[in-house]
Amino acid sequence: MAKVAITRRSALVIVDVQRDFMPGGALPVPSGDEVVPVLNSYIELFDRLGRPVVATRDWHPPNHISFRPRGPWPPHCVRGTEGAEFHPDLRLPEGTIIVSKATEPDREAYSGFEGTDMAEGLRALGVRRLFVGGVATDYCVRATVLDGLRLGFEVFVLTDAVKGVDVEPGNSERALEDMLKAGAVLVELGEVVTP
Ligand code: VGL
Ligand code: ZN
Numbered sequence: 001m002a003k004v005a006i007t008r009r010s011a012l013v014i015v016d017v018q019r020d021f022m023p024g025g026a027l028p029v030p031s032g033d034e035v036v037p038v039l040n041s042y043i044e045l046f047d048r049l050g051r052p053v054v055a056t057r058d059w060h061p062p063n064h065i066s067f068r069p070r071g072p073w074p075p076h077c078v079r080g081t082e083g084a085e086f087h088p089d090l091r092l093p094e095g096t097i098i099v100s101k102a103t104e105p106d107r108e109a110y111s112g113f114e115g116t117d118m119a120e121g122l123r124a125l126g127v128r129r130l131f132v133g134g135v136a137t138d139y140c141v142r143a144t145v146l147d148g149l150r151l152g153f154e155v156f157v158l159t160d161a162v163k164g165v166d167v168e169p170g171n172s173e174r175a176l177e178d179m180l181k182a183g184a185v186l187v188e189l190g191e192v193v194t195p
Pocket of ligand 2 (some may be wrong): 058060066076077102
């Protein structure tokens with residue numbers, strides 16, 4: 001098993017672990033809540049090492065372009081609503097950097113880098129290596145990982161801490177292949193080592 005180190009220049013990026021993406025929410029990711037305990041394990045590791053933890057959140061205005069009938073999705077993660085809250089069992093540490101995205105009515109933004117200052121914020125902290133988990137594998141995780149690579153970060157995808165929507169069967173598998181092809185590395189908890 002390949003080992004991957006949480007270096008001094010590493011950060012954990014948790015994508016959109018919000019109530020509306022969980023079973024029972026407005027746009028549920030099947031078994032989406034299963035990422036929560038695994039992410040809590042990663043959070044503990046990063047927090048113990050004093051490495052940054054970033055949590056992105058979909059933070060839509062009520063008339064967002066991605067909502068029917070303008071877009072493909074039911075209304076979800078409307079800023080300030082209960083559905084937009086992080087999963088209550090996600091143990092985000094004090095000092096978590098929260099990145100709100102897709103906040104403009106007429107612009108879709110699946111990536112946590114799109115229209116935000118996440119790249120600048122991470123670079124200012126000296127971060128070069130990202131460990132990315134969350135939902136959905138085939139949308140916001142994929143877009144965030146591909147953007148991270150394009151922006152010059154090393155990106156490790158936490159395969160045991162992501163879940164996809166799979167509107168078409170296989171979409172999450174294909175998304176992981178796309179990330180691999182673009183240069184991402186797939187890892188799981190047992191492969192992550194601390195210095
Ligand atoms: C997402 C669909 C719509 C995601 C966000 O977080 O993956 N998917 N908005
Ligand atoms: Zn959305």
